[in-house]
Amino acid sequence: MNPKALHFIRNRPVSTIALAITFMTIIYVFFFPDSQTKHQNKFGSSVRPRKAQKPIPRDLPGNHIQRFQMNNVKASAQAAQNKEKVLILTPLARFYDEYWANLVALSYPHSAIELGFIVPRTKEGDIALASLDKAIKLTQSSADKFAKITILRQDNTDTLESQSEQDRHDLKVQKQRRSAMAVARNSLVFTTISHDTSWVLWLDSDIIESPATLLQDMTLHNKDIIVANCFQRYIDDQGVESTRAYDFNSWQESEIGLELAASLPEEEIIVEGYNEMATYRALMAYMNNPNEDKHIEVPLDGVGGTALLVKAEVHRDGAMFPPFSFYHLIETEGFAKMAKRLGYQPYGLPNYLVYHYNE
Structure with missing residues (x-):
């Protein structure tokens, strides 16, 4: 060495x-x-081998973790008999006594009905909310009360403050107004829908006449999406009470409508029922025949939201109300387009009528 x-x-x-x-x-x-x-652990220090631990139970009181079997939620033609939970949702800018009376008169088990409202933060909205509060207190103090009621307030309400029906339906305000309505609908449904909700009924606050069997009649069809026909009662020039079509958002697409959409900039929308945008679509409003069966169904490409029944799974799958141009459609008509893209076919009931308030 x-x-x-x-x-x-x-x-x-x-x-x-x-x-x-x-x-x-x-x-x-x-x-x-x-x-x-x-x-040894990874740092080299001595450790004792761990004993196998038992899984922590997730369903004990106070665990803050709940498990739901979503596959058990059914939506069927026997909804009332099965007491399938229905969520009735209403964007509420004005309160009508007749609208509330129709809700209370529903023959569907009230214990299986939840209500949800979204009210604008406007002077008119405050008045509507005060009337709604009174109605709720009276109804919920009775034996036949609803299972749950939720009220939301909406902040983006600039376009919903019009005082007249004519102003609200002016073509130039439709994109902004309906975009705000779409935001309100999305906020409402995704805040209130529950794990056991089977059906969602969109019912406008100015629907002042609807059958007590509305839910049974519409769920009977067992469709993913189905909409009633909305008419309006009025007094004609001779002083005679008559009826006329009101909601033109439920329709079947036309070639002219598709060509019109293809010619528009991406952000532009088509609004049905205006001469300035003639689409020549087949409107469900004009398919009504009082002499035919009220349960006749027709397939649709666009739907209105005055009395629109949707299986909850459609919303859970992501179908919402686009507040932007979605294939040149917006809000409820955009919802129908989105639902179809997800594989759900909307239907309409041309002979099943609900009636809109006539200002």
């Missing part, structure tokens, strides 16, 4: 011992890996 190296070893005994320990550790790690994992 080199004398200098021997001199180094003799004078550095600690270094020699450390080198030997390091060499032995390397051999131990590489040739006895199982023993290493049992007795």
